[in-house]
Amino acid sequence: MGENEDINLTDEPETPEEAAVEARGFSLGKLIEWILSNMITVVVAVVLSVVVSFFIMNSIISKKSEDVYKTVKITPKPAPLAIFMLDDFRINTADIDEPRFVRVKINLAYNQGNKQIQNELVERKVQIRDVVLRILNRKEKRDIDTVEGKERLKEEIKKEINNILINGEIEDVYFDEFVIS
Template sequence: MAEEEKEKQGQEEKKGGGKKKLIILLVLLLLLAGGGGAAYKFLVLDKKAQSKEKQAQKIIEEIKATENVGVMFDLGTFVVNLADPDIERYLKVSIVLELKDQKVQQEAQKRLPEIKDAITTLLLTKKSSEIRTPEGIEFLKEEIAKRVNAILPLGGVKNVYFTEFIIQTG
């Protein structure tokens, strides 16, 4: 009987040891899950929050930029022959200048014939292949702004807008 009691006690200890191991494993799993959750929160969710903050900052900057819109000065529509040697092509473009303020607008109004001549002369030198791409159009806008700023004593052209842009084959 003493031997049977010792065997029962050994089996109970084994069962109790198994329960302890199970509890320890569960605690470790909970700690790992908690640590993983915390890591996800700090590493992934914080980056998402930071990117949302950056997007919000960009939107605020765009709003501020639109609040600082200058005076719009409509130059009208230009129709010119392009400099393509192989075929006759025409460009029809309507241009609006964004000027810094009213003083620049008054000066531009005084020098309107000079401005229109400079733009017409520039457009006549362009080939359709140069101005068909978005990059070409942006470059043309920059050239127009530089030429008009050279004519105006104070400068003052902030931006150039094309409200109509058509290239036609003749």
């Protein structure tokens, strides 16, 4: 049996080193096991990082939003303007081909805290009406028939009236009625 001792008929390794080499060899099961064990920790780490990053960014964004809301101050609305009503205006337009008739009710708005302008408007009512009549008499239908034309007319009336006032200015001109026929 001396010669047969050298031959190993079984699959078992003879030495522990040979067993370690054989264990280190390629095995699909061991590779899958290694990937799963290491990938699970990597996936868990990535998911945790994303969740933590989301909450941190969300809190930063909400703090910035709060800062914006805290710094914005609401300005108080101005007090309503006082109204000075002029009588109706009934005039013919400057149209040559076909004269048109205009009926307008105009109100002048001014700062209600300025009592001097209120008195001046009352005292100069006839002069103010004359200014408005001269302006309206120069206009043709096409000049005042559009929204833009009416806005330009308001600005012109406001400018001309403010040129004659001494104790303040009117803030706006309102048309209560505006009919062109």
